Amino acid sequence: MKAWVINKKGGIDGLELIDRDIPKPGPREILVRLKANSINFRDLSTIKNASARGISGQRIPNSDGAGIVEETGPGVTAFKSGDRVVGTFFQNWLSGPIHDGVMPSALGGPIDGLLCEYALLKESGVLPVPAHLSFEEAATLPCAGLTAWNCLIEGGKARAGQTVLLLGTGGVSIFSQQLAKMSGIRTILTSSSDEKLARAKKLGANDVVNYREHPNWEEKVLELTEGRGVDLVVEVGGAGTLEKSIAAVRVGGRISLIGVLTGGQIDPTSIMRKSVTLQGIYVGPRDMFSRLNTAIAHNGLRPVIDETFEFKDAKAAYRAMEKAGHFGKIVVKI
Template sequence: MKAYEITGGFGLDHLKLTERPLPTPGRGEVLIKMKAVALNSRDLGVIDGFYHPDLQEPLIPVSDGVGEVIALGEQTSRFQIGERVSGIFTQSWISGKPTKANWSSSLGSPLNGLLAEYVVLPEEGLVRVPAHLTDVEAATLPCAGVTAWHAIVEEGKVMPGDTVVVQGTGGVSLFALQFAKLAGATVIVTSSRDEKLERAKAMGADHGINYKQTPEWEQVVMDLTNGEGADHIVDLGGASTLNRSLSALRVGGQISIIGGLSGFQIEGLALIPAIIRKARLQAINVGSREMFESMNGAIAKHVLRPTVDKVFTFEQSIEAFQYFASASYFGKICIEF
């Protein structure tokens, strides 16, 4: 079978298409023929050596994807041949609170990922995907979808009438927009491009703020909320946005810290606004299988569809990563087998 491996160093120059033996499922495992994968910032970080500079090579990258069960190992009972399944990001996080041990079981590093024609995964680390979604759409769910669901529903407990600020128009952000609207919230989206804000409004966003034109976007949030501030802010910017998020938050509100697009080291964190607002800063790291299954139920019930920006072929995987690195996308970048 064909697979992409990180080998001989870091960077896209070291992501190579190779041949591997067809894997065989063992006890409690299933063999999956991959149909599509979706890219995340973490995948590029793994390839560039940002997350694990001591990476054990060779490694198959990419955590998110969907495929068809084509063979079952001994003592498997959760799935049947022919079903479409997706691997959960943290293979050992089934339900409840995460543990330190969970982080050694994430797909795409340290475990081999899904950028291969066939993969074997434990049946406990898989979920069925909503029937109405295409393979490409379903591939977007494990990381971006579950992260947004965790932030908006599981931890945020967003209610009708709440105001939610979503930063950017990438995969997590657009899922957060969709889930917040399902909850009945007013959603404010920030972006550097007016055309992306218009597309977000077409998806249901109530307001858009161009942070290039209005760097002090937190003042606009305060104006839109009659001086009260937002109930929930999904912060993906990190270093350059967290202080502004604190200034845009209502008293008792929550900030879901999800990304660090502008950096992960935050100097000069404004503690006074945080204390005055009794702010809750909740870091979000994807989610459990139980969360994934709950999210899938909501997606199926509301016939929700993820937003896919562009689809590449398996042979164009390097080009897909290059396009992803350009950060010009709206929604998810996918690779179809």
Template sequence: MKAYVIGEGSGLEALTLVERDVPKPGPGEILVRMKANSINYRDLLTIKNAGARGITDQRIPNSDGAGIVEALGEGVTHYQAGDRVVGCFFQDWVSGPITEKTMMSALGGPIDGVLAEYVVLKEQGVLPIPESLSFEQAATLPCAAVTAWNCLIEKGEANAGDIALLLGTGGVSIFAQQIAKFCGIQTIVTSSSDEKLERVKKLGASTLINYRDQPDWENAVLEATNGKGVDVVIEVGGAGTLAKSVEAVRIGGTVSLVGVLTGGTIDPTSIMRKSVKLQGIYVGPQDMFAKLIRAIDYNELNPVIEETVAFDNAKDAYRLMESGQHFGKIVIAFS
């Protein structure tokens, strides 16, 4: 089979296409023939900075993939050959709080990911794909969609009528916009692109802020909320935005930090003065993912896919991610 691995070289040149034997599923495992991957900023960073991130040589990247069950290991009872499944970001996090053990089961990091024609996953580490979703659409869900749901609904505890601030128009933010729409949550969205703001407006965004035109965008958020601030912030903006997010959230509100994009130096005074809940979000467990899939299916949510790239040209997907020109998700499709 063909598989991409992180080999020698620097940057995206470290991503190498190799031939490997088709793996065999062990007890409690299934063999999945991949039909689609989607990529996250984490995947790009893993390829470009594998050594610094503690990734061993020849690791298969990517956490998000969907495909068809080809073979079953001993003891598997919930699936059969031919079933359509999507992988879970963490193979060992079924429910409950995150632990060190569950963190070590993240695909495309501590263990091999899914950028290969055939992948072995745990029975507890996949979920059925509803008929309403294609393989490409399902592949966009495991990281970005679950993260958005966790930030907004689970840990964010946002309800209908609340206001959420979404930074940018990448995968997490766009899924958060779509989830907010069917949950009755108002949104304020920031971007440096008027064209992207117009696109997110069509998805139901309530207020749009171009942060290049309004560099003090936290003041624009306060103005849009009559000085109160938003209930929840999904903070994916990058170094230097966290302090602004704290200023933009209401007293007693929540700021959810996503991935490795947040950073910068911050004075904790405003966090304490406003009793802000500041929390890190690292995707979510299988049972949360299952709940999200049911909500997506019921509400007929269509994941926003910016571009679909052929498996043999996978590097082009990461180049698009690196450019920052995408809106929503980027997919790699297998022939």
């Protein structure tokens, strides 16, 4: 089989397409013939700075992939050959709060990921693909889709009638917009592009703010909420935008923090003064993913894919992610 691997050179140019033997499934394992991957900022960061993540040898990148069950190992009862499946970001996180044993099971980091033609996954490390989705659409769900669901619904506790602030138009923000629209939640979405803001409006964004026109965009958000602030912020920017997000959230509000896109420092005093709940979100467990898929299937939601690349052009897909001009998800078709 063919597999892309991170090598010692590092970076996008250091990705290497190699041949590996097709693995054989052991007990409670399934062999998946992969049909699509999607790329997350985390995948790009891993490739560009693998040594900082403890990766010293060849490692297959990418956490998110979907495909067809090719073969099952002894004891597998939940799936059979021919089933359409999507992998879970963490192979060891089935339910409940995150714990130390979860971290070493993240695909495309501590263990090999899915930018390859075949992969071995645990029986408990996959879920059925919602029937109405293509492989390309399903491949966008394990990280960005589930993170958005956790940030907004399960961890974020947002409900119909509340207002949520979404930053930018990357995968998590656009998924959050779709899920909010589906759930009756008002959204305010920011971007530096009027074209992207217009697309977000078509997806149901109630209000939009161009942060180049309004550098102090938190003031515009307060204006749009009559001075109260939003109930929840899905914070993808990180330290560079967190201070503005704290200013934009209401007293007693909540911020779901996933972002590492911008650097900076934050004074925690404002968090205390407003009694803000600031929570880190790192994807979610398998049972939460299953609930997301149920909601997606029930509502017929289709993920937004900005651009699709062929497997042989995987480097170009990462360069597109690096340019940060995408709206929704970037996908590699295998």
